[in-house]
Amino acid sequence: MLLVGESTAGKTRAAFEAMRLLLPDYSFLAPSTREAVEVLLEDWGAIGDCVVWLDDLERFLGPGGLTLSALHRLLAPHPRMVVLSTMRSHEYNRYRDRAEHDVTGVEQDVWRQGRSVLRQAQVVQLERRWTVPERARARVLVADPRLSRALAGGERFGVAEMLAAGPELAQAWQHAWVPGHHPRGAALVAAAVDARRAGYHRPMPADVLQRLHDGYLARHGGPELRPESFHEALVWALAPTVPAGANSLLLGDAAQGYIAFDYLIDLPAQEPILEALWWEVLERAPVHEAYAIACNAWLAGSFEPAYPTFRRAAQAGIGQAEGILFELGMPLRPAEEALVSAQRRLNALRRELGDDHEDCLMAESEVATFTAHCGRYEEALHLSNELAHKAASVFGSEHRLVLGVKFGAAWSTFASGAQHEGLVMLDAAVRESTRVLGPRDMAVLDRRWWIVQLLVDAGHVGEAKRRIRALESDCAFLAANHPITVRVRRLADVLRHSSLDL
Incomplete structure (x- = not known):
């Protein structure tokens, strides 16, 4: 059960009073931090009927906290267990399906895991401003001076909002x-x-x-x-x-x-x-929480503080962080070792959630990516083609994951030696991504950079020079320290100093 509303709408008090009224004999468990959820699960089998209280649910979502897997472990042994939670509207709206196109690679996994949990909730919307009948019922209690003062505040603010002095x-x-x-x-x-x-x-x-x-x-x-x-x-x-x-x-x-x-x-x-x-805050936060904060820092344009946190998260076994480091050209370890870890994560998720669960499909994409980084291009191409078909049937053909997997298949085709066919596929994948996501989307710009890099590696410097000039112009709106801007600038400098023009 999830109560959603603006700050000071009265979510916490309403949830607490409902619990006292309807579940008076249940035990009450209130994890204080994200890490406490995992501690709670360690001794979960001995707990009877209870309410798990998660006020401000966003604090608990994501790696190391309340994931879909952890929620299943909470609910499965206890049919009479209730997870009672609250969430501010601003935070809840970040996880709506329509927000998915606004979420790019760095934050995508954290967002996706949170969205998976919220999809399991029975959501109750609590309005900040009370209705006329609600105010009329409250006036019966005018003996309480706090309530009288809140009701006298007019209808611009909610009664609970005025009680909280927001x-x-x-x-x-x-x-x-x-x-x-x-x-x-x-x-x-x-x-x-x-x-x-x-x-x-x-x-x-x-x-x-x-x-x-x-x-x-x-x-x-x-x-x-x-x-x-x-x-x-x-x-x-x-x-x-x-x-x-x-x-x-x-x-x-x-x-x-x-x-x-x-x-x-x-x-x-x-x-x-x-x-x-x-x-x-990145230094003070535990590693799983710090990873989520680093994603927020990245999206806010503070890139330097995020880098060491991504490395710390990858060292702690957060696969998404390791994938980010590889894409940024800052790998934590050789691709072969990263691939072994990615395959382990995928196998564990398949055992728990089934082959077609979205978490498994995302993990499959990591396996395909690391397989390509290992130079096993034919195998990576097979994995990518198979995954693109499966993911399209689950998410739809224009989902970010599907678009990314199609680009990965084109990348592997080019790198395997079929350069003409691969370049045609790469350009087609970028055109589709541009149509769906827009020309300024970070994934689109990143894929265009990869095409230039592939052309340079293959010795097609003239074509690379032509494309890098267009990409430099199209990245002009980004900050000078944005990772894509930095990578484009470095590659452009290399090409400007190249005497080749093949």
């Missing part, structure tokens, strides 16, 4: 940047909010926030803002906006650390996350 907290944060008010406090809150926007949903120690907030203070004016002391800033950020209220801009204490109130995370028009914060 709009007032957002306004207090915005006004705090005024010189002489609480600019250092606002910077502390900004750092804590960005940690959660990055995907790090754990409390941050005060000394870490103190170190990180300087960049946010400088962004808004630094000393010209006449900032207060750090102690004053922290006291202000922890003070309830409403007397005796439960919520403040930062929640927590010195012993446990501090975390930003979640209402602030989804506010519109927020500035880019500072690179120093990406480095910090």
Whole structure:
């Protein structure tokens, strides 16, 4: 069961009260972190009827946490077990099917695993603003001054939203940047909010926030803002906006650390996350969580912090990370060893989920890719053709995986020695990808780069030079440090210094 709604819509309280009313005799288990899900599964057989409580479900999704496999292991032995969870609308919408075209290679596996779990849920949408009948029923309880104040707030905000003081907290944060008010406090809150926007949903120690907030203070004016002391800033950020209220801009204490109130995370028009914060949270997060955060950093254009995390994730056995490193030209180990690991993962998934499950099909694509990197082109071509047909029947012919596998088949054809036929296939695959995904899609640009590289390796320098000029022009919209821009620039430099023009 999954309750979905905007921040402060009342999801957590509604789920908790429903559980108390309907399942009063069930045991209650609440994993605190992504890693705790795996710990829970280790002793799962001895547990009777219970509710597994996953507030803010996005914190638990992905490798090392709640995958479809882990969910099956939770549910299979216990027909009377309930997974009760909540999720903010902003996070839930990231996993909708229509969002799939916006997800490229780096984030695709994390997104796909999360989407697979959400497809199993019975979803209840909880609206932020109450209906007229709901407000009428609530007015019967006007003896509660907190409820009276929330109902008096008009219909612009939800009642639960007003009870949580969300709009007032957002306004207090915005006004705090005024010189002489609480600019250092606002910077502390900004750092804590960005940690959660990055995907790090754990409390941050005060000394870490103190170190990180300087960049946010400088962004808004630094000393010209006449900032207060750090102690004053922290006291202000922890003070309830409403007397005796439960919520403040930062929640927590010195012993446990501090975390930003979640209402602030989804506010519109927020500035880019500072690179120093990406480095910090990636270093602090456990490896599976760090991998998901690194994917977020990559998509946000902070590439340098992501590289070492992809390597750490690959060393921890996350196959998707190893595939990313190979595609970036930064392999962790020889292709032969990577292929053996990919085949092991595929076999394990087939035993658990069956041959045609989407996780198995994605794992098959990794096996085909590593087979090609081993120089076994005929075998890779056979695997790719077989997978393209199977995946098209599951996903449809225009799915990203199918388009990628078709390009892989063309790549193997060219590399096997059938260069004319292979080039025709490569161009056809890129045209189809361009039609479906658009000319600026990263996968399209990456495939065009690979064609140029294949032409260079085959000695067709003249054709490579022609294509690299067009690709340089079409990549002009990317940042100078974008990995595709860097690879295109390096290959263009090699070709410019080449005297050959075959």
